[in-house]
Amino acid sequence: MRVAVLMGGMSSEREVSLNTGAQVSDALRKAGFDVREIVVTEDLEALLTALKPRPDVVFNALHGRFGEDGVIQGVLDYLGLPYTHSGVRASAxxxxxxxxxxxxxxxxxxxAAHRIIDVSELLERHPISPPYVVKPVNEGSSVGVSIVKEGDNHRAEIAANWHFGPAMVEQYIxxxxxxxxxxxxxxxxxxxxxxxxxxxxxxxxxxxxxxxxxxxxxxxxxxxxxxxxxxxxxxxxxxxxxxxxxxxxxxxxxxxxxxxxxxxQPGMTATSLLPEQAAYEGMDFPSLCAWMVERAACRV
Known part of the structure; x- marks a missing residue:
């Protein structure tokens, strides 16, 4: 079976994805698959070209925006290419x-109790009672996450350095x-x-x-x-x-x-959390990657 592994991407988690993709590719080869690695950039035409000839399955090793938010999933659905992990709706x-x-x-x-705010609100007041967590609404891997505690004076610093769009403030647990x-x-x-x-x-x-x-x-x-x-x-x-x-x-x-x-899109290096748990229960990394490929589909 021919498997194309998508890696890299355009998000803040590009380097994580490149590492994931390299380790997944190695594991899939060990499991007996014919693997092609595709490093994804902002050039969609280049991606479409790289997907020719058509693989049997796409392993989505992308992280962050455009990789796990439904965007690449929609492209693959449109092309009729089966892919790993969740579909457009669940991903978004x-x-x-x-x-x-x-x-x-x-x-x-x-x-936890939470609100979605414009981060400028942090300049004026605490959006909810501290302690609370400030996090981007649409990022992963704890990118941009901060904790604000009673007496902290770095709300202005968080707002000044913010470049993620809307923020979620959530009660600190x-x-x-x-x-x-x-x-x-x-x-x-x-x-x-x-x-x-x-x-x-x-x-x-x-x-x-x-x-x-x-x-x-x-x-x-x-x-x-x-x-x-x-x-x-x-x-x-x-x-x-x-x-x-x-x-x-x-x-x-x-x-x-x-x-x-x-x-x-959980981390998929051999020592990431999900593969560690699978290994603990008797499924080694190549077997886990193969399990994902065998369940690939076009999804909504």
Missing amino acids: LAMDKGAAKALFAAAGLPV PGRELTVGVLEDRALTVTEILPAETFYDYHAKYAAGGSRHELPANVPAEIAKSAQEIAVAAHKALGCRGASRADLRYDEETGRLILLEVNT
Whole structure:
């Protein structure tokens, strides 16, 4: 089977995607596929040319805007090329944090109090009671995320350096960072993410030594079970296909689990969170990549 791996892209996560694409390509070759790597740029005509001759399947290893927000998915649907991961609607909804939280709330899933604002509002007042998190509505990998606590005076700095469009301000949930991978209707194990510093930001996610992963997470069995159930329910609420990963906060003092977001294009290096969980449950990296290819489809 001929598989084209799309990597790179135009978002702030381009370098992450290039790393993902290279490791996925290697894994798929080990699994016996005929692999062609395609580095995506802003040149759509070049991409269409690179997709000739037509592959049997496209492995979408793009991250961020234009890669996981429904845009490239729409192009591939139009071309009639089966591709991995979620389709246009689920990808667009998951990438839009406001729309995703509205769906989660409608499905009865636990979300934090939040507002969508123009970031200039930070210059005048606290949009909600601190502590709270400021994050772009349409970015991933914790790009542009900041925490504002009582007494902080860097609201003006956040506003001055902002270039992401609308912002979401969300109640800060204290506690532990958990994540759960989902393969179709099956939740994988629960991982606790332990950043080297106090906040699991972009640096903690991708820098060497920025964080460590504990799996399975050392949490009560009922909390792990609830986290898995929430992850599967969120996957279904968005209409995801293939793999996704849900990020949650666990507040030990109150026993609360709060769903933060769902990633429809989870990191796919051999040591990323989803592949780690799959490996823990007996599915090595080439097998996971092959699983995704075998379930590729044109989707809405």
